[in-house]
Amino acid sequence: MNNVHIKNLWKVATAYLVGSFALIQFANIAFPYFEVEQYLGLSSDKIMKALFIGLPVGLPLVLTGFYFLRRSGIIEENTSIEPKLQINSGSYKQKIAVIPFTNLNKDEDGAFLVDGIVEDLITEFSMIKEIEILSRQSCFDFREKNYDMDEFKQDFNLDYVVSGSIRVVQDRLRISVELSELNEGNVIWGNKYDRVKEDIFDIQDEIVRKITISLLGEIELSSLERAKRKPTENMNSYEFLLKGKELHHKFTKEDNEESLRILDSSIEADKNNSQAYAWKACALGQAYGRGYKENTDELVTEIIDNINKAVELNTNDFEAHRMLAEVHLSMHDFEKALDHGSKAFQLNPNDPRVSSVYGEILIRVERLDEGISLLEKAYELDPIPQGQSTSDRRICALLTGYYLSNNLQRCEELINEIVEIDFKSWLLSIDIFNHNNKDVEDQTWFTKGIAKFNDLDLILEVDRFHLNNKDLSENLVNKAQSILINYIFI
Numbered sequence: 001m002n003n004v005h006i007k008n009l010w011k012v013a014t015a016y017l018v019g020s021f022a023l024i025q026f027a028n029i030a031f032p033y034f035e036v037e038q039y040l041g042l043s044s045d046k047i048m049k050a051l052f053i054g055l056p057v058g059l060p061l062v063l064t065g066f067y068f069l070r071r072s073g074i075i076e077e078n079t080s081i082e083p084k085l086q087i088n089s090g091s092y093k094q095k096i097a098v099i100p101f102t103n104l105n106k107d108e109d110g111a112f113l114v115d116g117i118v119e120d121l122i123t124e125f126s127m128i129k130e131i132e133i134l135s136r137q138s139c140f141d142f143r144e145k146n147y148d149m150d151e152f153k154q155d156f157n158l159d160y161v162v163s164g165s166i167r168v169v170q171d172r173l174r175i176s177v178e179l180s181e182l183n184e185g186n187v188i189w190g191n192k193y194d195r196v197k198e199d200i201f202d203i204q205d206e207i208v209r210k211i212t213i214s215l216l217g218e219i220e221l222s223s224l225e226r227a228k229r230k231p232t233e234n235m236n237s238y239e240f241l242l243k244g245k246e247l248h249h250k251f252t253k254e255d256n257e258e259s260l261r262i263l264d265s266s267i268e269a270d271k272n273n274s275q276a277y278a279w280k281a282c283a284l285g286q287a288y289g290r291g292y293k294e295n296t297d298e299l300v301t302e303i304i305d306n307i308n309k310a311v312e313l314n315t316n317d318f319e320a321h322r323m324l325a326e327v328h329l330s331m332h333d334f335e336k337a338l339d340h341g342s343k344a345f346q347l348n349p350n351d352p353r354v355s356s357v358y359g360e361i362l363i364r365v366e367r368l369d370e371g372i373s374l375l376e377k378a379y380e381l382d383p384i385p386q387g388q389s390t391s392d393r394r395i396c397a398l399l400t401g402y403y404l405s406n407n408l409q410r411c412e413e414l415i416n417e418i419v420e421i422d423f424k425s426w427l428l429s430i431d432i433f434n435h436n437n438k439d440v441e442d443q444t445w446f447t448k449g450i451a452k453f454n455d456l457d458l459i460l461e462v463d464r465f466h467l468n469n470k471d472l473s474e475n476l477v478n479k480a481q482s483i484l485i486n487y488i489f490i
Contacts, residue, residue: 094215096160097134097152098122099142101177104167114166115140116242117175117200121162124208126350127318130216134158135352135382153182160188162211171197179211189214200238201230231275240266241276248283251387253292259283274313278320281306285323286387303327318347318354325357329364334468337361345374352382356397363401364468372401390419400465403428408436421445423453423461427480434479450487453480 098121103114118139125133134156142152152158164177178190189210193203232238240262247259260283266276284303287293304327310320325341328334341358348354356378362371379394395414402410415421415429426449433440440446458480467473 093130093132094159095132095134095157096125096162096179096211096215097139097142097156097158098125098162099152100140101163101175102165104165104174107168110168112243112246113168113239116245117166117204119242119245121204121207123348123351124204125212127348128208128212129349131212131350132381133350135385137384137386138382141384149182158182160215162207168197173197173200173203175203177207179214197235232270232273234270234273237266237270237273237276240269241273241279244276244283245279248279248286249386251286251290253287253290256283256287256290256292260287272313274310274317275319277306277313278310278317278323281310281323282319285326316347318344318351321347322351322354322357325361329357329361329466332466332468334361334365338365350381352378352385355381356394359401360397360466363404364466366468368401368405372398372405375401392418392420392422396422396425399425400428403432406432406435408432408438415443415445418445421449421452423449423456424465426453427462427476428465430483431476431479450484454484458484 098118101114101118103111119136122133122136122139125131138156141147147155149161153161159182161180161182162177163180164175166176167174173193173195175193175195176190177193178187180187191207191210193199195203231241244259244263244266247255247262260280263276263280263283266273267280270276281303284293284299284306288295288299288303293299303323307320307323307327310317311324314320321340321344325337325344328337328340338361341354341361344354345358355374359371359374359378362368362374364371375394375398379391379398383391383394385393395417399411399414399418402414411429411432415425418425426445430440430446433443458477462473462477462480465473465476467476
């Protein structure tokens with residue numbers, strides 16, 4: 001029996017003894033004023049003797065009962081330790097990471113369930129506006145890149161880390177989880193759960209609540225309520241959903257096709273699982289963007305239909321609103337993009353994918369400071385998004401914001417950080433350099449672009465910048481044409 005067990009039993013024993021003493025005191029005072037013998041058939045003296053004998057005898061029975069109830073999972077072990085935290089000052093938010101849990105089954109086929117549960121925890125934490133949480137990609141990089149914990153903490157400026165293990169035994173889940181403070185290495189909360197699989201959503205909810213309260217103390221109820229995301233009552237549908245998401249994250253044509261098949265199985269198992277439709281739309285979008293499927297009007301329609309179905313089933317599905325925001329941004333419908341981007345951000349203010357798309361929309365509707373702030377935050381929490389090999393995607397989004405705000409210095413810093421320059425960053429950088437009377441001909445990125453972008457459909461490519469300014473778009477097309485013609489024929 002470990003120290004935690006002893007502490008828990010000691011608490012029960014203390015509570016029992018205090019309650020017994022209080023009962024005896026009450027009986028000793030109250031019995032003389034009531035005719036207890038008339039009602040119970042026993043004298044006050046006999047009742048008091050029974051209490052003095054029975055209550056001590058009952059103590060080991062209570063402790064034994066408590067022990068076996070806890071072992072059976074009816075009463076869960078709570079190893080919580082009162083956190084000694086500094087009171088937050090100003091706008092600072094505690095930054096946490098949920099690193100991949102250990103799969104105690106050593107079963108690669110079942111790893112999707114373990115990783116899926118962790119991913120869901122990250123998502124739920126991201127909907128708590130009072131904290132900051134690393135993205136799924138950054139958290140899972142802890143395992144993929146074999147991070148040392150000190151190095152991980154320094155790279156992301158972390159305050160806390162959530163870790164744990166999961167064992168699946170037939171239809172039961174055994175989950176151990178703990179919250180550690182990284183400055184001194186103290187475990188400030190921990191718990192163990194032994195429950196049926198169907199209780200996973202309740203377990204996730206409790207973990208999020210306990211950890212959030214450990215970090216913040218009292219918190220507005222709305223944040224915790226928003227974090228509840230029970231997609232389905234059907235465990236088959238849920239497991240298919242997790243498997244489909246895992247395959248989607250592998251970013252290959254074969255895995256994408258299998259992901260779509262598995263997500264269809266999730267929908268078939270529960271046609272009201274909104275997240276299955278949202279992730280199917282995401283997988284279809286991946287197929288569209290990476291060329292896994294032919295880019296047809298039918299494919300676009302299928303993507304939009306699945307997103308709309310997700311919203312119809314759950315108006316609070318931030319994934320669906322995020323994707324609708326991206327779709328409408330690509331169609332230059334900035335009003336609808338702003339509407340869905342705002343909804344996604346209200347529902348999940350910490351998800352870097354949400355912050356990124358909402359930030360990109362904001363900079364295009366001239367809310368530059370807000371948009372840039374969100375893009376910087378997305379870069380901080382998710383420097384290398386899923387499916388990317390570098391941070392170029394985040395940097396390019398930031399560069400667009402600083403270009404629109406005419407911040408030459410920041411644009412120059414960012415353009416030199418890009419590993420594989422894209423056409424948008426190349427052309428916007430040229431334009432802002434020109435506006436500030438700074439020569440670009442001696443810039444390495446400029447000469448690389450001349451060779452790389454000489455055969456593009458310039459009108460189409462500039463249209464993909466999704467700028468909310470027709471004159472600016474036309475000027476950029478003309479500039480690109482002039483540069484490429486001049487330098488190609490020199």
